[in-house]
Amino acid sequence: MALIKNGELADDSFVFVDDDAALPPNGAVIVGLALWQTSREDLLQRSEAIGLVLKSDQPPELIGDGLQQLAVIALEFPAFRDGRAYSYARLLREKYDFRGELRAVGDVLLEQLHFMVRTGFDAFDIQSDDSLADFEVAAADFSVWYQPTADGRDTALELRRRQ
Amino acid sequence: MYRYDEFDDKLVGERVEQFRRQVERRLAGELSEDQFKPLRLMNGLYMQLHAYMLRVNVPYGSLSSKQMRAFAHIARTYDKGFGHFTTRQNIQYNWVKLEETPDLLRELADVEVTAIQSSGNCVRNITSDQYAGRAEEELADPRIYCELLRQYSVLHPEFSYLPRKFKIAVTGSPTDRAAVALHDIGLRMHRNDAGEMGFEVLVGGGQGRTPFIAHTIREWLAPEHVLSYVEAILRIYNIFGRRDNINKARIKIIVNQMGIDKYRELVDEEWERIRDGALKLPQEEIDRIDAYFAPPVYETLEDLTTELGALREADTDFDRWMGSNVIAHKIDGYSIVNITLKAPGRVPGDINADDMDAIADLADRYSLGEIRVSHRQNLTLVDVQQRDLHTLWQELDALTLATPNLGQLTDIICCPGLDYCNLANARSIPLADDINQHFLDVDHLALVGDLTVNISGCMNACGHHHVGNIGILGVDKRGKEYFQLTLGGSSDEGASLGDRLGRGLPQEEVPGAIEAIVDCYLEVREDGERFLDAYRRVGIEPFKDAVYGTADNKEVA
Numbered sequence: 001m002a003l004i005k006n007g008e009l010a011d012d013s014f015v016f017v018d019d020d021a022a023l024p025p026n027g028a029v030i031v032g033l034a035l036w037q038t039s040r041e042d043l044l045q046r047s048e049a050i051g052l053v054l055k056s057d058q059p060p061e062l063i064g065d066g067l068q069q070l071a072v073i074a075l076e077f078p079a080f081r082d083g084r085a086y087s088y089a090r091l092l093r094e095k096y097d098f099r100g101e102l103r104a105v106g107d108v109l110l111e112q113l114h115f116m117v118r119t120g121f122d123a124f125d126i127q128s129d130d131s132l133a134d135f136e137v138a139a140a141d142f143s144v145w146y147q148p149t150a151d152g153r154d155t156a157l158e159l160r161r162r163q
Numbered sequence: 164m165y166r167y168d169e170f171d172d173k174l175v176g177e178r179v180e181q182f183r184r185q186v187e188r189r190l191a192g193e194l195s196e197d198q199f200k201p202l203r204l205m206n207g208l209y210m211q212l213h214a215y216m217l218r219v220n221v222p223y224g225s226l227s228s229k230q231m232r233a234f235a236h237i238a239r240t241y242d243k244g245f246g247h248f249t250t251r252q253n254i255q256y257n258w259v260k261l262e263e264t265p266d267l268l269r270e271l272a273d274v275e276v277t278a279i280q281s282s283g284n285c286v287r288n289i290t291s292d293q294y295a296g297r298a299e300e301e302l303a304d305p306r307i308y309c310e311l312l313r314q315y316s317v318l319h320p321e322f323s324y325l326p327r328k329f330k331i332a333v334t335g336s337p338t339d340r341a342a343v344a345l346h347d348i349g350l351r352m353h354r355n356d357a358g359e360m361g362f363e364v365l366v367g368g369g370q371g372r373t374p375f376i377a378h379t380i381r382e383w384l385a386p387e388h389v390l391s392y393v394e395a396i397l398r399i400y401n402i403f404g405r406r407d408n409i410n411k412a413r414i415k416i417i418v419n420q421m422g423i424d425k426y427r428e429l430v431d432e433e434w435e436r437i438r439d440g441a442l443k444l445p446q447e448e449i450d451r452i453d454a455y456f457a458p459p460v461y462e463t464l465e466d467l468t469t470e471l472g473a474l475r476e477a478d479t480d481f482d483r484w485m486g487s488n489v490i491a492h493k494i495d496g497y498s499i500v501n502i503t504l505k506a507p508g509r510v511p512g513d514i515n516a517d518d519m520d521a522i523a524d525l526a527d528r529y530s531l532g533e534i535r536v537s538h539r540q541n542l543t544l545v546d547v548q549q550r551d552l553h554t555l556w557q558e559l560d561a562l563t564l565a566t567p568n569l570g571q572l573t574d575i576i577c578c579p580g581l582d583y584c585n586l587a588n589a590r591s592i593p594l595a596d597d598i599n600q601h602f603l604d605v606d607h608l609a610l611v612g613d614l615t616v617n618i619s620g621c622m623n624a625c626g627h628h629h630v631g632n633i634g635i636l637g638v639d640k641r642g643k644e645y646f647q648l649t650l651g652g653s654s655d656e657g658a659s660l661g662d663r664l665g666r667g668l669p670q671e672e673v674p675g676a677i678e679a680i681v682d683c684y685l686e687v688r689e690d691g692e693r694f695l696d697a698y699r700r701v702g703i704e705p706f707k708d709a710v711y712g713t714a715d716n717k718e719v720a
Binding site for chain 1: 406
């Protein structure tokens, strides 16, 4: 398993903390929504960066105050068929204007990377062995898109209008 | 017709190469069948009972003769020489090989045809009226918005893993030939009180095991907002649609659980946020797409109805065909000609490669090179000069493609059934043929008039049985195939779901039951009313008596 961020292999400085586990005294952590909702103030007092992971039935509107102080929001794909996180990603980028790291975690299938990139994800937990090479191939599957989405790339319509 | 530009070409080519890599990864064992399944489905490739089936899109049912010839070529090269037109205006090939599909798709891409999203939990082929742009009564041409929606939905990054499949249909005519009220989203073009053209938006219709007629979510929507409004509907569905049970995952379930008012509230709130954003259609883009659908250059012709009358009087067969299969065109001197793919001995919707080529030639010679596919699994030539009708009829007749039964009870919608499909309970194709063989008297059929018969081999309702005037559903009773009849269904502008007639019947009793229903109708019919109108007036009881009274007597005897 490897973390790819902005198209490169990256070190993951964050530790995922389960809802029922004790919070480590220091270090960057990614916590679940339950802990975030009960201990928001304490978490934001910490000197290291804070991340939040949302399950696929937890839409971004549940985050509430402090969203902009999060360094990472991780969206979980419990199965590659569950596409809710694509909508959450776009909402976070386009509605809530979240500029931090948006990480895809869980069942992150290579064949779906280009959709994730387009909806605003910029970091990926990839399970495959040769993840960076695979990422580069998958992310380059398409060079033309019809839809305007969170990654801000030109659509076919914009390219046509420029001709 | 729409033509790909360099951007469409590039995207479709890249999709073919991506799929080629996915097939290679599957064949090399790098992808499990479980992982490969949604990927192949999103490219229209199903694993059926005997082989892979590939479903190829015919966007909003419009085909060029060149594309039809390519379909014939594919049938010969990659299949057993035939194809099957479906209720989504698509064509299916039933015998393709996985390793050959990338090449097949490349050949289709060369004629601007794809299988992108013909299956999978994503937005499917956008469907429409087979007479779009040609019908006399049409208010506006729906194809412009179909094409805009096609582009919008192709490889949509957010909506490629929806809870379930998603079907959109658009009609521009007051007579609804696109069954918009039975779709996840239906768009019905009409003018508002200020006289401006726009859309009534319907949501949450569908068939399957839990059928619903769609609700109106918005009475009138300006054309520039069509994409943003559809996006808002899709986003709310993607977030709130049920994912815990595949049988409850369609948008119709969540709309009806939540209630249309709540669903509308959520959609409208989201839409307010995005309506003036990047999806708002600039007029120049609407105009640009509109130009592709500009009417062809028609000749100035006299209306020949009177002259045709003499020919019709001289030839009963021609007269019958004119009466049933030929429809008025909005331009004088032209007609719309339907070719039904329904006849005794023919699998509904099936067509062999030679006939595809022959129809492509007829389209070139008599109809400006365009062919339409209808959701009732028939083909249409939309620009035939009246002076060519008799010759065209003779040529079609020579090909045995002049069956005069459009809209009549032998013009049956029929799913592939247990002969092909691994979901089916019963064989629907042999039953369709039994019905055809039972009703061979074409004059009697013409006398009975408009009557839709729809057969599904299981409750998934691919054969639209819920909305057949007579619906037939295949069920399994202790390992035996039975057929459950419903009456009074309709998919047109007054859409309704059929009512269950009574206990299921074995296959051999179905044609007789239909005959009893038809005889009962002819008895109660007033002033030439259609079967559907007579049924709505008198209710189900007389038909129950007609069918089960007879059957019970038989049992006693």
